[in-house]
Amino acid sequence: xxxxxxxxxxxxxxxxxxxxxxxxFNFQSKLASGTxxxxxxxxxxxxxxxxxxxxxxxxxxTESLLVLAIESLFSTGQYDYTQNSNNQDTFxxxxxxxxxxxxLVPVAISLGSPINLSGDDELVLDVNVQRAAFxxxxxxxxxxxxxxxxxxxxxxxxxxxxxxxxxxxxxxxSTVQEDLGDNxxxxxxxxxxxxxxxxxxxxxxxxQLASDxxxxxxxxxxxxxxxxxxxxxxxxxxxRKRSFVLYDHPFGTELDKVKVDLQxxxxxxxxxxxxxxYRTFLAEPSTVIKAQGKAAKHQQNMVAKING
Numbered sequence: 001x002x003x004x005x006x007x008x009x010x011x012x013x014x015x016x017x018x019x020x021x022x023x024x025f026n027f028q029s030k031l032a033s034g035t036x037x038x039x040x041x042x043x044x045x046x047x048x049x050x051x052x053x054x055x056x057x058x059x060x061x062t063e064s065l066l067v068l069a070i071e072s073l074f075s076t077g078q079y080d081y082t083q084n085s086n087n088q089d090t091f092x093x094x095x096x097x098x099x100x101x102x103x104l105v106p107v108a109i110s111l112g113s114p115i116n117l118s119g120d121d122e123l124v125l126d127v128n129v130q131r132a133a134f135x136x137x138x139x140x141x142x143x144x145x146x147x148x149x150x151x152x153x154x155x156x157x158x159x160x161x162x163x164x165x166x167x168x169x170x171x172x173x174s175t176v177q178e179d180l181g182d183n184x185x186x187x188x189x190x191x192x193x194x195x196x197x198x199x200x201x202x203x204x205x206x207x208q209l210a211s212d213x214x215x216x217x218x219x220x221x222x223x224x225x226x227x228x229x230x231x232x233x234x235x236x237x238x239x240r241k242r243s244f245v246l247y248d249h250p251f252g253t254e255l256d257k258v259k260v261d262l263q264x265x266x267x268x269x270x271x272x273x274x275x276x277x278y279r280t281f282l283a284e285p286s287t288v289i290k291a292q293g294k295a296a297k298h299q300q301n302m303v304a305k306i307n308g
Contacts, residue, residue: 002150021154171271191242
């Protein structure tokens, strides 16, 4: 059972003694009158996940829900729910009513791998739902304007602790050069503008990556071509508009000594709309040893089951 957080509330959601791989956010809203659409503004919801373990506080992610949900859901059908604008045309109709419509907008953040909480471990997800997270052309029923937050159960062992880092790109920037460090598993350029795709108004001109085992040098045409190949149709690829996955590790291969160089069209880089999001992980010896112990125990149980 999840936790309900109302419009205008800032509350923590705490998880203990569970294995999880992410969080779901189910927004429900209803119009008090009329036939307009109640809008869910994901950029007005701010989340921060902190893992408290062995006397340490590890921030797993912190940013607006819009940016984190776009990154997590980029290659899934659920991505559409992150792209609602004034029309709010992507939602689940809960009652089928023509007026006073009750609607559900479900999004999620995936950690990408399990986190096993036990003993004194605690994962705290702070969720700040600004009042502007719900808006409409008609009055929203404030009694039905809330989000239900829940953890996604996971099956598997935690050999490392996943972390999502977000770098905001200043407005008017023409060059972004960042040292992302080691254990990098994914890099995504996120643009949150909802206007239709316009190839004359793109942000990225050229992208270069240097690391210990891989180098990439792509211009915009390369990025567009690679994106099309990851989807079933050009329409699905183009629905991602100005956002691109710049690197996604094949077969679990992480990169070390990662440096990124983005050349941008400065006139198209609007403040607060562009982000470089990357995934990395922390490899603590105690976490690895604990996972190996659990794996050995599972193997013993499997052998015992086979032998009857």
